[in-house]
Amino acid sequence: MGLQKVTFKNSERQNLVGRLELPADRHPHNFAVFAHCFTCNKNLLAVKNIGKSLILHGFGVLRFDFTGLGESEGDFADTNFSGNVEDLVAAAKFLENNYLPPTLIIGHSLGGAASIFAAGDIPSIKAVATVGAPSNPVHVKHLLKSGIDEIQSTGKAKINLSGRDFTIKKQFLDDLETKSLPQTAKALRKPLLILHSPQDDTVGIQNAEEIYMAAHHPKSFVSLDGADHLLSKKEDSIYVGNVIAGWAKRYLMGIKEDNNTLKTKHEVVASLNAADGFTTEMKVGNHYMIADEPESYGGNDFGPSPYELVSAGLSACTAMTIQMYAKRKGWPVENVEVHTSYSKSHAEDCENCENDNAKIDTFHREIKLTGNLDDKQRVRIMQIADKCPVHKTLHSETQVINSLVAR
Incomplete structure (x- = not known):
């Protein structure tokens, strides 16, 4: 995967800063634009995890900070929902001018509402996905209730949101009042995926129902049962990314089941x-x-570790070897389970060890056999387990021959 910092201009010629991530071959089949939640930024863990999942499915993903947030220029107090929509249009134009026009737009929370509005202004967008989105932008006012009276009387107020102070001006509230998401969703006429948690206590699940009822088909809803509004559990955000990627295959061009183009003449x-x-x-x-x-x-735990892969090879090879032998003998082995763990153990009674603190690589293997076998058959099968080719390789003298490939 490739990650690069990008900068582009908003409608006021201010710099917006984003991160563009590409799959390993740097040739995504489609580009997606991601809109973060209200007062969040592009580096929210959930945003990164959703993007990472999409990248593993061959997408290129642009996530960026809205005007006045994160690394982007501008004063947040002077921004509003309409400006967020314009920022998304600017992001799409950046991709169009420098890569390919985006075909997928994704938004979280208020960013989801902005994505529905922006999708109508970006001709290349073919599919829209929202996560925990409100059914109307004005919904965000309940987060500002502590300062609403002050805003109405003085024109602005400083409000603490998630431990940070933000200045909110009356123009922000006035702008929200002019936006009707149900009407916009009804006019969208683009495939829409709505993801929402029934346990979302920031934006209630009824918002998803209202968006769904307003939109035309094709539209889909996925319940994120057990997730919170910010998708703070990694497994929730990874799941969201995988669901969006799978859903989008139905509507976007250029996506193949095998979209990864890593190639090698080796295994x-x-x-x-x-x-x-x-x-x-x-x-x-x-x-x-x-x-x-x-x-x-220090990893992301997106896949097995190198040593787990070695253990996996030993487990799989052992199970295959036992079943092959049992079938040849006509023995009733219904199932084989091979449980393997790797560790470094202190070497005991090691004739070739030069010091008492030497350690040896040790694979602990437990084999469970299901079937009507007698004791002699079980003993023989345990002997056959050591005939597994991977087992033999681990015990044999092995060479690793390196060569540097010319760039």
Whole structure:
């Protein structure tokens, strides 16, 4: 995956800062624009996780800070919902001028409402997805209730939102009052996916129903049961990204089931960009997958670790070897489970160890057999487990021959 910082101008010629992420081959089949929630920014963990999931499905994703937020220029107090919509149009124009026009727009919370409005102003958009979106922009006023009276009397108020102070002006409220999302959704006439949690206590689930009822088909709803408004649990945001990617395949051009173009003349290729930490894209035979490290090691836990992959190979090979042998013998082995863990253990009684603190690589393998087998058959099967080719490779003298490929 490739991550790059990008800058483009809003309608007031101020710089908006974003992050453009591309799949490993840097040739996305479609581009998506992501709109973050009210007073959030492009670096919200949920935004990054949704984008990461889409990238693994071959999308290019642009997430950026609205005017006056994050790294973008401008004074937040002078912004409003209409300005957010204009920022999304500017983001789409940036992609069109420098890459390809975006075909998918995604918005979270108030960003979801903005995405529905912006989709009508961006001809290239073919599909719209919202996450926890209000059925009308004016819904955000309930977050500002502590300062509404002051805003009405003085024209502005400083309001604390999620631990940060924001100045909200009357023009912001006035702008919200002019926007009718149901009317806009009805006129949209583009495929719409609505994702919302029944447990969302910031934007209630009834908002999703109101958007759904207003929009024309094709429209879809997915319940994010158990998720909170900010999708603070990683598994929720990853799920959202995967659902959007799968849904979009029906409506966007250029998406194939196999959209990853990692190629190699070898059995395996691993591709890792510096910005992706440990999250590594791989082509293994005819299959695409992700390798990673657990969060405790600084990874994202998007896939198995390298040693887990080795253990997986040993487990799979052992199970296959046992079943092949049992079938040849005509023995009733209904199922084989091979549980494997890797560790470094202190070497005991090691003739070739030069010091007492030496450690050896150890695979702990537990084999569970289901079937009407006698004791002799079970003993023999345990012996056959050691005949697994991967087992033999781990015990044999092995070479790794490196060569540097010319750029």
